[in-house]
Amino acid sequence: MSLKLIGAAISPFVRKVRVVLAEKALSYDHDPMVPFGVSDEYKRMHPLGKIPVLVDGDKIIPDSSPICVYLEKTHPDPALYPSEAYELARALWFEEYADAGFIAGTIIPFQERILGPVFFKREGDEAKVEAALNETLPEHFDYLERELGENDWLVGNRFSIADIATGTQFVSFSHGRATVDAKRWPGLAAYVDRVFARPSFKAIIEEEQASLKSMAG
Ligand SMILES: N[C@@H](CCC(=O)N[C@@H](CS)C(=O)NCC(=O)O)C(=O)O
Known part of the structure; x- marks a missing residue:
C-alpha cells in the first residue's frame, strides 16, 4: 500500500x-x-x-x-530509535524538547524574515529576531552544546530521531538566514553542519531552498 x-x-x-x-x-x-x-x-x-x-x-x-x-x-531498518531504555527515553525527550520548546526560538527568524514578508506580505520584525537570537536561544544552545559533549550525535552517539527532530528546527532557523555562532558554540555549530550534510537532510534542504527562492521571486 x-x-x-x-x-x-x-x-x-x-x-x-x-x-x-x-x-x-x-x-x-x-x-x-x-x-x-x-x-x-x-x-x-x-x-x-x-x-x-x-x-x-x-x-x-x-x-x-x-x-x-x-x-x-x-519499516524498522535502519533503526532511528535506540533500543536501550535510557537511550530511548533520552531520544524521545529530545524529540519533545525540539517539537514543543526549542522551536519557539528557532522559528522566529524564519517567521519574521521569510514567512511574514514572502507569504503573508507583512513586514518582518527584526526586534523579535534579535530577541530570539540574544535572549531566547543562547540557553538552548548552551544546553545542546553540553548534551553533545564530544559526541557526533545527541543520543548514544548514533544518528536517531533526536537528531532528526532537532535538525529540522535548525533547518527552519537557517532558512531564516540565522546561524549558530561557531566561536561560542563550536560543538553545536559542527553538529548542525553534520546534520545538514546527511544525504536525507541535504536533499530536502536543497529542494526547500530552491522553492523558497522561486517564491521570493
Ligand atoms: N505536534 C505537532 C505540531 C504540528 C504543527 O504545529 N504544525 C503546524 C505547521 S508547522 C500547523 O499545522 N499549524 C497550523 C495550526 O496550528 O493551525 C506535530 O508534531 O505534528
Whole structure:
C-alpha cells in the first residue's frame, strides 16, 4: 500500500517526517497542503487541523511524532530509535524538547524574515529576531552544546530521531538566514553542519531552498 504524506514541506514537522522517510528509503505521495482554512474532511483526519498527516491505505496517523513511530515499527531498518531504555527515553525527550520548546526560538527568524514578508506580505520584525537570537536561544544552545559533549550525535552517539527532530528546527532557523555562532558554540555549530550534510537532510534542504527562492521571486 502506498504512503501519502499531507503537509507543506516548509513545516518543520512535515520535514521531520520526510527525513525519516528518506532515511528509510521509502517512497510516498506528497500533498503539500497548507494548514490554513482546512476543510472539514481534513479535520476528520486531524481534529486540530495541523500538518502533517500520514495516510497508509485505510490507516490515518496525525502528528509527526506518532507518524515517525509508525514508520519505525512498519519499516524498522535502519533503526532511528535506540533500543536501550535510557537511550530511548533520552531520544524521545529530545524529540519533545525540539517539537514543543526549542522551536519557539528557532522559528522566529524564519517567521519574521521569510514567512511574514514572502507569504503573508507583512513586514518582518527584526526586534523579535534579535530577541530570539540574544535572549531566547543562547540557553538552548548552551544546553545542546553540553548534551553533545564530544559526541557526533545527541543520543548514544548514533544518528536517531533526536537528531532528526532537532535538525529540522535548525533547518527552519537557517532558512531564516540565522546561524549558530561557531566561536561560542563550536560543538553545536559542527553538529548542525553534520546534520545538514546527511544525504536525507541535504536533499530536502536543497529542494526547500530552491522553492523558497522561486517564491521570493
Ligand atoms: N505536534 C505537532 C505540531 C504540528 C504543527 O504545529 N504544525 C503546524 C505547521 S508547522 C500547523 O499545522 N499549524 C497550523 C495550526 O496550528 O493551525 C506535530 O508534531 O505534528
